[in-house]
Amino acid sequence: MSNYITIQREELYPFIQDKFSQGFNYLLDITAIDYSEYVKTQDEEFAVVYIIRHEDFKQTIVIKSYLSILEVQTVTDIFSGADWLEREVYDQYGIIFKDHKNLRRVLNHHGFKGHPLRRSYPITKGQLSLCVDDLQDEMNNRLLGKSVVCKLEDGSFSDCSKDLMFLNLGPSHPASHGTIRTYLALDGETIEAAVTEIGYLHRGFEKSCENHTYNQIIPYTDRLNYCSAISNNIAFAKTVEDMLGVTLPPRGQAIRVLLLELSRIEDHLVCLAAILVDMGAMTNYWYMYNPRESIYELLSKLTGARLTNSYMRIGGMTNDLHDDFESDLNNALLKVKEGVEETLSLIKHNRIFHDRTQNIGIISPEDAINASLTGPNLRASGVAYDMRKDNPYYGYENYEFDVVVGSVGDVYDRIMVRFEEIQQSSKIIDQVMRTMPDGEINIKDASIVLPKKEAVYTTIEGVMNQFKLTYEGVKVPVNEYYGSIEATNGELGFFIVSDGSGTPYKVKVKAPSFTAIAAYADMIEGLQLADSVLTLGSLNIIAGEMDR
Amino acid sequence: MGLNNPAMPIDTAIATKLDKAIGWARESSLWPMIFGTACCAIEFMSVAASKYDISRFGAEVVRFSPRQADLLIIAGTITYKQGPILKQIYDQMSEPKWVISMGACACSGGFYDNYSTMQGIDEIIPVDLYVGGCPPRPEALLDALLTLQADVKTNKYDPNRHKDFKGLLDNV
Numbered sequence: 152m153s154n155y156i157t158i159q160r161e162e163l164y165p166f167i168q169d170k171f172s173q174g175f176n177y178l179l180d181i182t183a184i185d186y187s188e189y190v191k192t193q194d195e196e197f198a199v200v201y202i203i204r205h206e207d208f209k210q211t212i213v214i215k216s217y218l219s220i221l222e223v224q225t226v227t228d229i230f231s232g233a234d235w236l237e238r239e240v241y242d243q244y245g246i247i248f249k250d251h252k253n254l255r256r257v258l259n260h261h262g263f264k265g266h267p268l269r270r271s272y273p274i275t276k277g278q279l280s281l282c283v284d285d286l287q288d289e290m291n292n293r294l295l296g297k298s299v300v301c302k303l304e305d306g307s308f309s310d311c312s313k314d315l316m317f318l319n320l321g322p323s324h325p326a327s328h329g330t331i332r333t334y335l336a337l338d339g340e341t342i343e344a345a346v347t348e349i350g351y352l353h354r355g356f357e358k359s360c361e362n363h364t365y366n367q368i369i370p371y372t373d374r375l376n377y378c379s380a381i382s383n384n385i386a387f388a389k390t391v392e393d394m395l396g397v398t399l400p401p402r403g404q405a406i407r408v409l410l411l412e413l414s415r416i417e418d419h420l421v422c423l424a425a426i427l428v429d430m431g432a433m434t435n436y437w438y439m440y441n442p443r444e445s446i447y448e449l450l451s452k453l454t455g456a457r458l459t460n461s462y463m464r465i466g467g468m469t470n471d472l473h474d475d476f477e478s479d480l481n482n483a484l485l486k487v488k489e490g491v492e493e494t495l496s497l498i499k500h501n502r503i504f505h506d507r508t509q510n511i512g513i514i515s516p517e518d519a520i521n522a523s524l525t526g527p528n529l530r531a532s533g534v535a536y537d538m539r540k541d542n543p544y545y546g547y548e549n550y551e552f553d554v555v556v557g558s559v560g561d562v563y564d565r566i567m568v569r570f571e572e573i574q575q576s577s578k579i580i581d582q583v584m585r586t587m588p589d590g591e592i593n594i595k596d597a598s599i600v601l602p603k604k605e606a607v608y609t610t611i612e613g614v615m616n617q618f619k620l621t622y623e624g625v626k627v628p629v630n631e632y633y634g635s636i637e638a639t640n641g642e643l644g645f646f647i648v649s650d651g652s653g654t655p656y657k658v659k660v661k662a663p664s665f666t667a668i669a670a671y672a673d674m675i676e677g678l679q680l681a682d683s684v685l686t687l688g689s690l691n692i693i694a695g696e697m698d699r
Numbered sequence: 700m701g702l703n704n705p706a707m708p709i710d711t712a713i714a715t716k717l718d719k720a721i722g723w724a725r726e727s728s729l730w731p732m733i734f735g736t737a738c739c740a741i742e743f744m745s746v747a748a749s750k751y752d753i754s755r756f757g758a759e760v761v762r763f764s765p766r767q768a769d770l771l772i773i774a775g776t777i778t779y780k781q782g783p784i785l786k787q788i789y790d791q792m793s794e795p796k797w798v799i800s801m802g803a804c805a806c807s808g809g810f811y812d813n814y815s816t817m818q819g820i821d822e823i824i825p826v827d828l829y830v831g832g833c834p835p836r837p838e839a840l841l842d843a844l845l846t847l848q849a850d851v852k853t854n855k856y857d858p859n860r861h862k863d864f865k866g867l868l869d870n871v
């Protein structure tokens with residue numbers, strides 16, 4: 152599916168530009184690789200990697216370039232979504248992007264020294280942050296670009312036309328999930344300029360992956376998008392299985408589809424509950440959140456945990472569905488249906504709801520693609536891109552469902568797309584349950600899947616097998632691979648570099664929330680202050696996945 | 700003390716100790732401020748929703764202003780970047796105040812033993828109760844709340860108990 156291309160550093164920019172004109176206009180991710188401890192010795196220590204998709208949403212290219220010097224030309228003038236992605240590479244690896252307008256750290260704090268994803272950086276070396284970045288320079292540049300302030304001769308700034316007031320919204324603010332800081336320049340209630348700062352929940356996921364075995368990483372993936380843990384498990388496990396060249400038996404695949412769709416419902420419920428509370432529609436919180444409790448009950452029975460399920464394994468999952476799974480599921484889906492109906496009856500024709508959400512926080516389809524938005528946020532802008540249809544896996548092509556799209560790309564559309572996706576997901580779950588195949592859930596390969604407990608307790612081979620797999624991990628052949636699925640928030644991808652051992656050499660997450668928050672500042676400028684809260688809620692930013 | 704008894708005549712006088720009366724009043728009027736950053740905050744949402752319903756225990760007036768709260772619940776991972784913010788929030792709360800650390804991350808950094816995660820919030824602010832779990836079940840948080848309330852009622856907590864606490868961000 153993906154095409155891997157290596158090219159010279161100097162030709163990188165023209166090459167990407169050329170590809171862009173050929174229709175590769177959807178940037179998925181930018182990252183770097185530090186080869187200093189890699190098995191195969193490379194001439195250069197570092198490489199940058201660009202993952203770009205064609206506008207047909209089918210072909211993907213992965214462009215890699217080895218770096219003789221740690222500097223490359225920025226591609227922000229081609230893709231607006233590259234802005235923050237390049238900042239992250241700079242922050243984590245120290246690679247300079249020439250002509251980038253705002254090359255500052257994005258995940259680590261402003262006082263941080265060094266670049267943590269370099270192999271030479273010790274994983275446990277923490278650095279205390281003594282104070283918060285005031286962001287005033289970034290704000291001034293932003294205002295200057297809009298001619299809202301003037302630069303005086305002594306280098307300071309003055310309000311030239313407006314009487315500005317500066318306000319910090321977050322990170323400790325109920326609507327910002329405790330982790331997103333938006334620094335605003337207000338003229339009255341109108342937002343003249345906005346600067347977003349993230350990284351408050353950057354907990355070193357990618358570095359931690361580099362010293363855990365593949366199966367040990369599963370619990371970490373739970374905590375990326377913790378509103379729908381299983382979907383992250385699946386995205387990761389599937390990528391590794393693709394690298395191993397194995398596919399799950401039909402029953403395993405069907406269970407994954409089922410749980411993916413259940414996760415989608417779970418995730419949308421919490422997003423919608425939260426945004427309605429932000430709007431002041433408190434009642435709906437109970438209507439939308441309580442069905443989640445029924446899903447939790449189901450998942451605790453199935454996986455042993457309510458929220459952080461860690462249910463998937465490389466090569467399958469921990470156990471088969473429990474005995475009364477079907478009735479539990481039907482009960483949960485019924486609760487969901489009731490909750491959704493009750494909520495919709497309160498808001499669907501509600502004037503306040505319409506006034507507060509329609510034509511607010513609009514992003515056009517072109518801008519949404521260029522900014523690398525994905526999932527429901529992209530579909531709300533009218534782009535009918537859904538990996539389940541465009542690059543189907545696990546037999547999605549056999550299920551009947553609609554891709555839900557919006558027409559305006561405003562808060563209203565983003566909310567309504569999610570409501571409808573809940574219905575579509577229930578529809579898929581019904582079909583999966585009706586056609587659920589019998590048979591094995593895990594692949595049959597002793598070098599990937601743990602042996603049965605009886606074998607471990609009674610045979611020496613079983614003990615050895617268990618010990619080796621647990622201790623050394625599943626050995627993945629030397630490869631560099633990008634794999635992704637349509638997770639709840641959009642395309643969730645993993646770019647994994649394997650050196651042949653049981654521990655990944657590098658893991659990079661293509662996180663839907665990261666690109667969404669990068670586009671946020673542009674979306675709220677010109678709006679009223681209160682609208683910024685709803686716009687943020689409608690993007691469904693999940694900090695664990697955004698900051699990793 | 701039976702003050703809740705509706706049959707009690709209005710003109711009754713009750714002899715008690717001032718401390719006892721204060722403890723009784725405080726017990727069921729804790730106003731929590733949720734410093735929620737990650738997965739544990741989602742479990743807190745469950746604690747606040749109808750099934751577990753924290754209002755049954757008189758602690759549902761969730762405030763997002765530290766000025767109006769006397770119970771700080773830290774639910775989620777605290778990174779070094781978040782540190783100064785958490786410290787500021789804690790400092791802004793007025794006495795008497797209590798702190799519950801919810802979840803493995805807040806208690807000890809959890810399984811994030813790496814460059815960005817603070818290895819427990821007690822590196823910067825004092826903590827009264829630790830709740831284990833990743834995330835803790837809602838019952839565990841409610842249990843912590845009940846434990847705290849029982850102690851608050853008996854005035855177990857000395858207002859000067861953290862006088863000598865010195866965190867990494869104090870006086871730097």
Ligand code: SF4
Pocket residue numbers: 374459737738739740774775776801802803804805809832833834835
């Ligand atoms: S303790 Fe576990 S559930 Fe809670 S914030 Fe940390 S990782 Fe998330």
